[in-house]
Amino acid sequence: MKVLELKNVSKVFYSKTQETQAVSNLNFDVNEGEFVAIIGPSGCGKTTVLSLISKLIQPTSGEVKLYGGSNVGYMLQRDQLFEWRNIERNVQLGLEIQRKLTEENKRYVENLLKKYGLWEFRKHYPAELSGGMRQRAALIRTLATNPDLLLLDEPFSALDFQTRLDVCDDVYAIIRSEKKTALLVTHDISEAISLADRIVVLTERPATVKAIHEPRLNHIAQPLKRRESPDFSKQFELLHKYLHGETQ
């Protein structure tokens, strides 16, 4: 079942001196339970795509269809935890905003905190947590509103390399065990191959779909292990070529 569908979506930004076509005639969809990655050259409008999906901006033409409600959870590059709230109050932020801070939802969040090792830290402030734990807290905050679709905007890029690999495994495991549908935007080819069921390759600006690639590494459970698969480097080369325009 489809969760998201983009039909001929275009977006033009206007400024004083010029108009910029950020996205042009974009078509792709995301099915329930799927993990889809979007990769593209830097500055190609990847983040614009997420803003369109989360309805923060409207498309100039075309249609963004969210099936089964428009409840999306947005996870940004930096964790954006509020320093003046403890972890518990941070992860409840979305529920507060949507006025859904019921006892039932509070219990749901409590469960997430317990399941993913942040329960003992619920009264701690973000500054007291490591980068990996902060990112996990940010993920739980995103999951708290029980979204149908998770949008991940380069959620690991602010972390150093070693932490990034660990947090990547961690986030992937949580998303899978919560059976969430996810759409990840990244410029990191290896990250896309190791995480995604499907990879949407975008062209340079104006972004449009260049290719859709399936890594077929699902038999390996952990993203970190997938990086060791013999297939991995072949796929990396292929995607690298796609990105740099050497294939038709």
Next chain:
Amino acid sequence: MKNNFTKEHLLYLRGQRVHKILVHTARIGVLVLLLGLWELAAQLNWIDSFITSCPSRIWKKFIELVAAGTLWHHMGVSTYETLAGFAIGTVLGYCIAVVLWWNVFFKETFEPYLVVLNSLPKIALGPIIIIWAGTGKASIITMAVLISVVITAITILNGFVATDKEKALLLRSMGANRFQIFTKLVAPANVPTLMATLKINVGMAWIGSIMGEYLVSKEGLGYLLVYGSQVFQLDLVMTCTVVLCALAGLMYGAVALLEKIVVKRF
């Protein structure tokens, strides 16, 4: 809680403590030295203490004023005017900042006016204030408000505008409206800005109230200062100045304490 520090650590801590004690001693030393020199110069007639006054005469005057009860009255009046100006100026400035943050059109419309008002020496408005608000406490408080309100509005508005855009984006993606963005993000994120503004406003409010008293008053420390200089009683002028220093320092200390309590997390 007892800590088991290593010898080197203890040595380091002692060094820090010694440094702190030295600084405090030096601070007090400077004051004692200056006062002593002043007193000595007056006693040995190097300077004319009729014009310069001296610590012992200031102390005598202080006791005299306290005994007569007049000092408390004047201190009370000035403090009341300053606190009123401080409170009204801060609240009003904050409200102006909120309105201008809320509505971009208002912000763009009124920003140049704020800039001009900020550069205007508010004392120039003295005559107008006297005519409009009379010669009582009202016009003195108005002066204190005028001096603090514009800088408050500008500083706080800058803080509001500089609030992390990514965090605002996160809230909007959760479906937050502008009111929620303000209460959940912009207001708490700018508590440190508010505290910094309060510190500035202590000084601003005192300038306003003393200036106001120079212009119109029949009571207050500003009045006493002007009166002292007119009758050429330098002891009175100096005593008032010292008392003013103490009051302003006390108020600043109170705000700094408040900041320490509030800003822990921000």
